[in-house]
Amino acid sequence: MALAKLQLITIAVLGFVSTSTMADDGGSKxxxxxxxxxxxxxxxLHDEGVEVELIQISPDQAxxxxxxxxxxxxxxxxxxxxxxxxxxxxxxxxxxxxxxxVNWRYTAADGVKRRLKLKDKWLREWQQRGVSxxxxxxxxxxxxxxxxxxxxNDWNQGMTTYQVxxxxxxxxxxxxxxxxxxxxxxxxxxRCAD
Amino acid sequence: xxxxxxxxxxxxxxxRRILITFAIVSGLLLNAKVSWAANEEVFSPxxxxxxxxxxxxxxxxxxxxxxEKLKGKVVIVNFWATWCPPCRAEMPSLQRLWEKLGASKxxxxxxxxxxxxxxxxxxxxxxDESPTFPIVFDxxxxxxxxxxxxxxxxxxxxxxxxxxxxxxxxxxxxxxPENIRFITEQSEGSSMGK
Numbered sequence: 395m396a397l398a399k400l401q402l403i404t405i406a407v408l409g410f411v412s413t414s415t416m417a418d419d420g421g422s423k424x425x426x427x428x429x430x431x432x433x434x435x436x437x438x439l440h441d442e443g444v445e446v447e448l449i450q451i452s453p454d455q456a457x458x459x460x461x462x463x464x465x466x467x468x469x470x471x472x473x474x475x476x477x478x479x480x481x482x483x484x485x486x487x488x489x490x491x492x493x494x495x496v497n498w499r500y501t502a503a504d505g506v507k508r509r510l511k512l513k514d515k516w517l518r519e520w521q522q523r524g525v526s527x528x529x530x531x532x533x534x535x536x537x538x539x540x541x542x543x544x545x546x547n548d549w550n551q552g553m554t555t556y557q558v559x560x561x562x563x564x565x566x567x568x569x570x571x572x573x574x575x576x577x578x579x580x581x582x583x584x585r586c587a588d
Numbered sequence: 589x590x591x592x593x594x595x596x597x598x599x600x601x602x603x604r605r606i607l608i609t610f611a612i613v614s615g616l617l618l619n620a621k622v623s624w625a626a627n628e629e630v631f632s633p634x635x636x637x638x639x640x641x642x643x644x645x646x647x648x649x650x651x652x653x654x655x656e657k658l659k660g661k662v663v664i665v666n667f668w669a670t671w672c673p674p675c676r677a678e679m680p681s682l683q684r685l686w687e688k689l690g691a692s693k694x695x696x697x698x699x700x701x702x703x704x705x706x707x708x709x710x711x712x713x714x715x716d717e718s719p720t721f722p723i724v725f726d727x728x729x730x731x732x733x734x735x736x737x738x739x740x741x742x743x744x745x746x747x748x749x750x751x752x753x754x755x756x757x758x759x760x761x762x763x764x765p766e767n768i769r770f771i772t773e774q775s776e777g778s779s780m781g782k
Contacts, residue, residue, distance in 0.1 A: 463671065484758070531702035531729045535669060539738035542757075545632030549758035550739040551674065 422579050437581050439568065443487025444577070446568050449480040450587035451553065453560055459536070464529030469520070476511070476555040477562070477586035481538045483570075484549035492543040493570035495554070500566045502558040511555050513537035561588035630767040631745050631754035640665070640746045641734040643697070645724035648705050653697055653722050655746065662775045663746040664696045664762075667726075667737050670703060670711040674759030675741040683719045684763035685771070693775040696721035701732050701740065745774065 422441035428434070436449040457474040461467065485491050499507045513534060520530050538552030558564055567580045643655035643665065655663060666682060668675035679698070686696050700708055700723055708725075712718040726732050735744070736752075743762075745754035753774070761767070 459671070527728070528702055532669070532671065535701060535729070535732075535740050536671065542738050544757060545755070547629055547758075548632065548756065551758075552739060 424581055434587070435585060437584050439579050439581050441577060441579055442572065443485070443489075444491055444570060444572070445482070445484040445486060445549075446570075446579070446581065447480075447482040447484070448554075448566065448581060448584055449482070450585070451478040451480055452587040453478075455587075456553070460529070460533065463532035463536075464526050465533075466525075469523055469525055472523075473516075473555075477558050477560060477564070479554050479556065479584065479586070480551055481554045482549060482551035483538075483542065483544065485544035485546055487572060488546050489572050490543060490545055491570050491572045492541070493568075494541045495538065496540065497569045498567060500556055500558075500564045502556075502562060502564045508557065511557060512540045514540065516555075556586065558586060560586050562586055630760045630762060630764065630770065631743075631756050634744075634752045634755050637747070637751040637753055638736075640744070640750050640752050641731075643699070643724075643731055643735075645699065645726055645731060647722045647724050648708070651722075653724050655697070655750070658695050658697075658746075659750045660748050662694045662748060662771065664694060664743060664771075665735075665746060666696065666698045666741060666743045667701060667732055667735070668698055668741045669701045670707055672740045676711065678741060678759040678762060679719060680715060680717065681760070681762040682721070683715075683717055685768065686719070686721045688763060688768055689771060689775070694771060698723045699726050699731065700724070701726050701729050703727070745771070747774070748777075 422439055425438040425440065427436045427438065429436075434450050434452075436447060438448075439446040453474040456476075456478045457470045460470040460473055465473070483493065495510050495512055498510055500510065501507050516537070517530060517534060520533060525533070536553055538554050539550060542550050544550065556564055556566075563583050563585050565580050565582045566584055567578060569576065569578045571577065640655060644652060646652055655665070664682070664685075666678075668679070670676065682696055682698065686694075698719065698721065703725070704727070705725065708723060735742075736755075739757060741757075741759060743756045743760065744752050747753040
């Protein structure tokens, strides 16, 4: 009886410590993590020394961030209506990598492949909507760069947006190059925060 | 009864072995992560060593800081903002680097992007030790745009001749022993630069 209790406690502790699941897709691995304190979910793709991580940002977090940086409520709401994910790309390989978000695609439940709405397009909208210059600067540098080149040990993070409903699921196909080789992977069942 | 107790003791021992194994494996994984961090190279060489773009901005006291006038010294130029989590995280390590090497060996200039002195002072108040190297303000991000920066934080090592010699994208531990040794070598090297 005591042993059964101890076993249960052990399993519970191990479950608490190990909050990630791993999927192996050929040469790449995708890890799904859930923060035990905040319940924020993230997905990390590991492929040939490159890590691509997507972290949920809730509509409240996105709204609050931009309200604190000079956006008015209407425009902060407009941004937060998108599905927002922080994107972190880390180069742990010994070679230079580069990527261009223009080539990345996501697919939602309707099966349609879509391009990401990149920061240049957002900035044009903010200009039209009369967002202040200082707020636009904060916006511009908080978004993931559209193109980036990372040397070994470099990493970059920033927000990315997806035009799907909060709480819905998408598959993101990512692409980068290392030397002459092009890598394409899909991070499946990424859930937008709600 | 005695047999049951004996069985129970055997099971407890087996469980203990599992837990000890788990603890050792976890410790190894954590240590592996720590040793990776300790061995990371902070900077990557910049091909062609281009001349550093102009950087002439004012610090919190309104005092001008001009990169041109720092020729003859190795200068670390760090572009950052208070809303950028890795920028916040690496700031104490820049201060520790500054304390360890001192103004006789290097100069550090942290360029805040798009914010004002009150915002930066608010952030400084959250640190155990406020930076004592110059923090300058690039409110309209005009200086940042002239530099090869796509995301924050980005840090450059400028050689004694005023050329961009090395770059780091993403947060770093600037006061790692490897980096202190590396920067010391740069500062003690030929006055012709790196």
